[in-house]
Amino acid sequence: MRDSDFSKIYSDHREMVWKLVSRYVSGQHDREDLFQEVFVRVHKALPKFRGDSGIGSWIYRIAVNTSLNHLRKMKLRKGLSEALGMLALTGHQEDFPAEQDGSALLRPLEKLNPRQRMILILSDVEERKLSEIAEMLNMSVGTVKSSLHRAREIVRKEVEKNG
Amino acid sequence: MDKIMYEDYTVRLKQYRPDVDFDGLYERISRKAGRVSFGPMGRFSLALAGAAVVASIAAFAFVSYFSASPGELAMDYVFGNGRSASSPVMAYVFSE
Numbered sequence: 001m002r003d004s005d006f007s008k009i010y011s012d013h014r015e016m017v018w019k020l021v022s023r024y025v026s027g028q029h030d031r032e033d034l035f036q037e038v039f040v041r042v043h044k045a046l047p048k049f050r051g052d053s054g055i056g057s058w059i060y061r062i063a064v065n066t067s068l069n070h071l072r073k074m075k076l077r078k079g080l081s082e083a084l085g086m087l088a089l090t091g092h093q094e095d096f097p098a099e100q101d102g103s104a105l106l107r108p109l110e111k112l113n114p115r116q117r118m119i120l121i122l123s124d125v126e127e128r129k130l131s132e133i134a135e136m137l138n139m140s141v142g143t144v145k146s147s148l149h150r151a152r153e154i155v156r157k158e159v160e161k162n163g
Numbered sequence: 164m165d166k167i168m169y170e171d172y173t174v175r176l177k178q179y180r181p182d183v184d185f186d187g188l189y190e191r192i193s194r195k196a197g198r199v200s201f202g203p204m205g206r207f208s209l210a211l212a213g214a215a216v217v218a219s220i221a222a223f224a225f226v227s228y229f230s231a232s233p234g235e236l237a238m239d240y241v242f243g244n245g246r247s248a249s250s251p252v253m254a255y256v257f258s259e
Contacts, residue, residue, distance in 0.1 A: 007189070010189055010192070014185050018180075022179070022180065022181050022183075023176055023179060031181070031183075032183070035183075035188060036188060036191055036192050039188075039192045039196075040192055040195050105175060105176065105179055124176075125173055125177050155169065155172070156168070156169045
């Protein structure tokens with residue numbers, strides 16, 4: 001693979017990936033780390049890309065799965081740190097308070113678990129079809145529908161509470 | 164009422180797009196992916212330096228093969244090879 005190939009792929013899809021990760025995690029530092037992780041994975045997997053689907057869908061799928069794993073790892077790390085009473089180890093979120101980088105908007109989403117958050121973003125923000133979400137997350141459409149319903153309820157309550 | 168508020172919230176989410184330095188992130192990704200990224204001028208300079216190194220090695224090999232060794236050439240230059248007095252040392256000796 002030539003540098004120019006990856007550079008073109010990066011230029012064509014960076015906006016799509018950035019929008020997804022910046023709605024999914026709070027804090028500029030975490031977003032940039034996640035964004036970087038997505039494209040490093042794309043770079044590594046590119047020689048194996050067979051072209052069964054469009055490259056955009058393939059990258060999007062990598063972005064979704066990397067984001068899910070990233071948030072799970074972060075939650076685990078945060079839980080562990082809180083359990084140990086060492087908040088200093090919770091990562092970068094504390095370095096960038098939500099109000100400072102505009103991500104106070106994402107606070108209602110923080111009440112959701114990683115999968116619910118992803119489903120809600122994919123459905124109600126990115127406007128993806130339920131069947132597409134189910135395929136991406138390797139779930140049944142019924143499970144996606146019920147998770148979405150639950151996620152909407154939680155966020156609705158949060159939005160209402162915070163005005 | 165709830166529905167309107169929730170929909171308003173999703174509209175704000177759709178519009179939300181924090182600033183980012185894509186070029187800076189590209190450099191970080193390139194480094195992390197194990198490659199060094201060069202711009203067009205960087206690539207040209209690198210190619211030029213590479214060509215210069217290859218040419219030097221080729222010239223050295225050519226001289227070594229078809230002529231005396233570099234050591235012999237140096238000795239000839241300093242002390243002359245017995246055929247001329249053009250070397251600095253021999254020129255000094257003959258001038259005395």
